[in-house]
Amino acid sequence: MEQKKWRVVCYINQFFGQIGGEEMAHVGFSVKHEAVGPARLFQELLRERCEVVGTVICGDNYFAEDTERGAAEGLALVRALKPDLFIAGPAFNAGRYGISCGCMASAVARELHIPTVTGMFPENPAVELYRKDTYIVKTGIMSSQLRNVAPVMAGIGLRLLTGEHIGSAAAEGYMIRDVILNEEQPDNAAVRAIDMLMKKIKGEPFVSELLPPNFDNVEPAPPVTDxxxxxxxxxxxxxxxxxxxxxxxxxxxxxxxxxxxxxxxxxxxxxxxxxxxxxxxxxxxxxxxxxxxxxxxxxxxxxxxxxxxxxxxxxxxxxxxxxxxxxxxxxxxxxxxxxxxxxxxxxx
Known part of the structure; x- marks a missing residue:
């Protein structure tokens, strides 16, 4: 008996959806009941256990002009396709595309309670907004690296479906989510702490198990009164x-x-x-x-x-x-x- 495949829905912008470039960034939502653009690569990578049942497409400007409206419209279309997994992008370093991918992944995870995955360059402004809501796989700046990052996204997505263990952000290649994972280590905490301390004293490289917060505070200039x-x-x-x-x-x-x-x-x-x-x-x-x-x-x-x-x-x-x-x-x-x-x- 053939095993039932999981249903996957992908989200892409107007460029990857083959509608047009910047001149078509104003277009609203549309749905293709097939794999389009990067979704075809995800279909190939997941073909043994999943099927891409639809590709949701939206123009960058249309979504960015009203993200709440965009998320609501997109969520309704995704819900109708009854997915088990949602994949957005990847958006690489495109700011508006990153916002729409992150916003959609966050909304789908919150409302449909299914796993979501996207991909972005670490300095994409959407990373800080949505890294706690979805898995954001690290990408390069340019879309030419799609074939390098897609297998990582697909792999994490499949393991989320099967319930398999997903390791730390550093080990798996996704953006840190501020989630503390319990992992068994060969040495206890005291030994590891002394080891890091000795390396620090000697000036040797070491990796802390707890990352300190990195706050970029910019003090606003005094207002102009006259x-x-x-x-x-x-x-x-x-x-x-x-x-x-x-x-x-x-x-x-x-x-x-x-x-x-x-x-x-x-x-x-x-x-x-x-x-x-x-x-x-x-x-x-x-x-x-x-x-x-x-x-x-x-x-x-x-x-x-x-x-x-x-x-x-x-x-x-x-x-x-x-x-x-x-x-x-x-x-x-x-x-x-x-x-x-x-x-x-x-x-x-």
Whole structure:
């Protein structure tokens, strides 16, 4: 008698769902009653014991604009497919895609009480939001590593279905979930503690069994009470730059930034290098990214002291935390040298 296979539902965005790129990020939910895109690879990996019965697809922008609505709509579609396992993504380092994958996996686990798995680059902002709610397998930055990470995701998913033991995050390759596992060790705690202490004293490498919390506290600057005497600057990670790209910004993972005279920037050929959003609306009216027109009116009315003529531009798409912090420090130093008192940061 043939063994009944577990039902698997996959979630992907419009790009992996073969609907389109950034120009189709606005599309809402749809369902294919078959394996589509990465789901085909999961079908191949799990074929002996599972069957992908459906692929839920949603545009990045549609989900990101209202995550509560997106989770509710997506959950209803997933529920109708009656899955035993839910696999989202992987999202790699794509921010909006990571949010939708994490949000969907969290909602499905909470409401349907079934195992869920997704995959992301460790610095994807969604990791910190959802790592406690689902298994997030570590991936590289780029989707070219799909075939490397999919077997890990499939393996964890299958073991969740069978109830087999899943080891620590470090051993299995998923993001730490703040769950303490009971594991038998060859040496007792006292011996292990002394061993770590001796290695620390000798300057040798060792791995602690308890990770200290890592809090990144950023103290907000004091609020500006009177703008009439303030010189204001505009900063954005939206990637609007001159056509020749003098500062060598990249579409994603950029480590550089630039500052450009606004009037010259918009008067000469320019483009949006940021590959994480549709720049059509910015090119139609650059003031949608940099509200120069409104702020100049404020200066003329005497409600704002002055507007710095140069804008600072970076590309936030898939940028690492370390690179972003470095860029931020450089921009801050530049603005201080220009006598800027406050800045407005706009994003995509």
């Amino acid at each position: 703008l009439s005497g303030v010189k204001l600057a505009l900063v954005s990670d939206g990637g609007l730059i001159p056509e020749q790209n003098p500062d060598k910004l990249k579409p994603n993972g950029s480590t550089t930034w630039g500052h450009y005279d606004w009037d010259r920037l918009v008067a000469e050929p320019h483009f949006v290098i940021h590959s994480g959003y549709d720049g059509t609306w910015v090119l139609e009216d650059p003031c949608r990214l940099f509200p120069v027109d409104v702020l100049r009116e404020e200066v003329s009315a005497g409600r704002l002291g002055a507007l710095e003529p140069e804008v600072c531009v970076a590309t936030g798409n898939c940028a690492s935390v370390a690179a972003s912090q470095d860029i931020g420090r450089q921009i801050a130093a530049e603005l201080l040298n220009k006598g800027v008192n406050a800045a407005i940061l706009t994003s995509t």
